[in-house]
Amino acid sequence: MLELKNITYRVSSPDGGQTILNDISLTIPDHKLVVFTGPNGGGKTTLAKVIMGLVTPTSGQIFYNGEDITDLGITERARRGISYGFQQPPRFKGITVRALLTIASGNESLSKDQCCRYLTQVGLCANDYLDREVDVSLSGGEVKRIEIATLLARGSSMMIFDEPEAGIDLWSFARLTETFEQIHQTRTATMIIISHQERIISLADEIIVVGGGELRHRGTTEEIFPLIMADTLGSCPVLSR
Amino acid sequence: MFNEIDNSLLEKIANLTGKSVDALNIRKDSGCAARQSTEHIEITEREDKRGIVIRIKDGTVGEKCYIPVIITKTGLQEEVYNDFYVGENCDVEIVAGCGIHNSGCNEARHDGVHTFHIGKNSRVLYAEKHYGEGDGEGKNVMNPQTVVYLDEGATMQMETVQIRGVDSTKRSTKVVCGAGAECVITERLLTHGHQEAVSDMEIVLDGEDARGRVISRSVAQDESTQLFYPRMVGNTRCFGHVQCDTIIMGDAKVRSIPEIAANSTEAQLIHEAAIGKIAGDQLLKLQTLGLTAEEAEERILDGFLA
Numbered sequence: 001m002l003e004l005k006n007i008t009y010r011v012s013s014p015d016g017g018q019t020i021l022n023d024i025s026l027t028i029p030d031h032k033l034v035v036f037t038g039p040n041g042g043g044k045t046t047l048a049k050v051i052m053g054l055v056t057p058t059s060g061q062i063f064y065n066g067e068d069i070t071d072l073g074i075t076e077r078a079r080r081g082i083s084y085g086f087q088q089p090p091r092f093k094g095i096t097v098r099a100l101l102t103i104a105s106g107n108e109s110l111s112k113d114q115c116c117r118y119l120t121q122v123g124l125c126a127n128d129y130l131d132r133e134v135d136v137s138l139s140g141g142e143v144k145r146i147e148i149a150t151l152l153a154r155g156s157s158m159m160i161f162d163e164p165e166a167g168i169d170l171w172s173f174a175r176l177t178e179t180f181e182q183i184h185q186t187r188t189a190t191m192i193i194i195s196h197q198e199r200i201i202s203l204a205d206e207i208i209v210v211g212g213g214e215l216r217h218r219g220t221t222e223e224i225f226p227l228i229m230a231d232t233l234g235s236c237p238v239l240s241r
Numbered sequence: 242m243f244n245e246i247d248n249s250l251l252e253k254i255a256n257l258t259g260k261s262v263d264a265l266n267i268r269k270d271s272g273c274a275a276r277q278s279t280e281h282i283e284i285t286e287r288e289d290k291r292g293i294v295i296r297i298k299d300g301t302v303g304e305k306c307y308i309p310v311i312i313t314k315t316g317l318q319e320e321v322y323n324d325f326y327v328g329e330n331c332d333v334e335i336v337a338g339c340g341i342h343n344s345g346c347n348e349a350r351h352d353g354v355h356t357f358h359i360g361k362n363s364r365v366l367y368a369e370k371h372y373g374e375g376d377g378e379g380k381n382v383m384n385p386q387t388v389v390y391l392d393e394g395a396t397m398q399m400e401t402v403q404i405r406g407v408d409s410t411k412r413s414t415k416v417v418c419g420a421g422a423e424c425v426i427t428e429r430l431l432t433h434g435h436q437e438a439v440s441d442m443e444i445v446l447d448g449e450d451a452r453g454r455v456i457s458r459s460v461a462q463d464e465s466t467q468l469f470y471p472r473m474v475g476n477t478r479c480f481g482h483v484q485c486d487t488i489i490m491g492d493a494k495v496r497s498i499p500e501i502a503a504n505s506t507e508a509q510l511i512h513e514a515a516i517g518k519i520a521g522d523q524l525l526k527l528q529t530l531g532l533t534a535e536e537a538e539e540r541i542l543d544g545f546l547a
Contacts, residue, residue, distance in 0.1 A: 052529060074528040084529045090522040093486065094458070095544035103540065104530045154530060 002028040002158065002190065007050055007060035009213075020046050021057065022213040030157075031187040033180070035204040036194045037228065042211040044194045045087065048160050051192070052084040053077045064158070081157035085164060087194075089147035091135050097146055098130040104150040118149040121179045123172035140167040148176065159183070160192045165200065177203065201225065242274060246313055246342050254338030254370045255309040264306040266293055268321070270314050282306050282333075292322035292354075295335075299328035299360070307336045310353065315345020315379045320352045329360035329392075335367045339383050341407075343375035350382040357387070362394040369399070373406030380408040387414045391422035393448065402429045403438070404546065412440045418479075420448030428457040429546045432465035432493070442471040446479035446508065453481040460542055461493035472500040475508025483512040488519055488545060 009021040021043050028034050036044045049055040051062065053074040061070045069077055092100065101118055102110045116126035122145040132138065134146060144167050151159050164180075165173055177199050183189055184203060193200055201207060207224040209217040217224055243251070247269065251257040257267075264282035267275040271291075278284050281301040285294050295306060308323065327333065343349040359365055373381030389397050403410060416424045424444060432438050444453040453473055461467045473481035483499045501510035519541050527537035 054525060054529075074525065075531060075533050078529050078531040086522070086526060090520055090526050092523060092541065093545055094547050095540070099544065103527065103532065106531060150530065 250340030316347030478507035
């Protein structure tokens, strides 16, 4: 179980300070699929990064499986079972897809068949990609899918995906949602997915709308989806006139 | 005949582990420690200067020739001239390399001058690994010069590696490509401490449809310095590509000056050069996969120089 208690993140700037996350408290039980959604700049990614340790909150505490992990670094959190799929994954000159999956799995003798399984789950053909370097020769969508495959290879108990749909074509996206659904059904991991996609939102046990650095709404798809639609239309000053 | 230090050096620079090989010449402390010719590859002593002559007969396919040099005496300095004559229609691999174990306080230096004449339609894979070690204060210095003449349709794939231990190196490479010939040079270099490395390269695409490619990847750590000067010259219809990438760390200094020169409207030449530190998001990504920051850095460098 993941617990965030009174998480606040403030940044200072020349014209004063800005609160990015404001006193957020949140509990996510094991094996749930939770979607963070909400307007751009609302704090979704920062909140997810706080969980992985990529951003250090100004105040507040984080507990994972009962342990206070607030002061733990990224590596320690990763070793306790938290993983993170970047919205814009980095590229590595000289590191092949296979090497990256091997690092992710922590198994130096990761077999080709296993690599193939992870790549198939994100809609890539292993034969075309295993020996390719994760460098600029790959398209944004390809790198993104390889990024997601590294999380599958890692097999952690908590997987955080930051906009997994971004840059991915419709056909591959369908394959990807099947994979999320499968992980969810087999109850092998807790998933936090930052997304605006209706298809992903519809898979969620709970939707959390993050906006203005706060949790605006929480609830099931049925409860929250109409609110999102209303909010979306209502937020346009031209349309609302 | 070979002690533990020799065997370790030979394994590091030429992957020689005592198993039988095709042609072989091991130079140790300025003397010949082993020599073996085959039916197709003849190795003989040079008469005019220090060094050897390697003659590979026409049509030799699938044979390997090892010519490593090891230096284990502090203060030993030598210049060696090796000439290679590769016949026509060959497909061979030549493994060179130099390993120095310097446990004294004097400079040990090996300046190797290799000249290749590669016959029509022959294909040569040339690997050269430089390695230095030893707990003495004496410097390990290697200044290799490589000159390659590629006849019509010939191919040279040259892979040079120098990872740690060489205090000073000045590398000079010149390749002249005939019609339809191709040379691919892959250079891997890591300097640390106060080491200095200079790589001066000239590839002349002289014959029609000649192709040249230089892929240089280096890592400069601590207070080391590196200077790259790869030049690609196109004299006719040809294609050339120079790519230099460096990761800079600590207080290192790197200059990279790729040059392309076209003497024909049909020459198509491209160069790319980049110097930068390890990207922060690369380190963060690998940390999210459970590596420490130090392990992540090592993986990134290993991959980059692989």
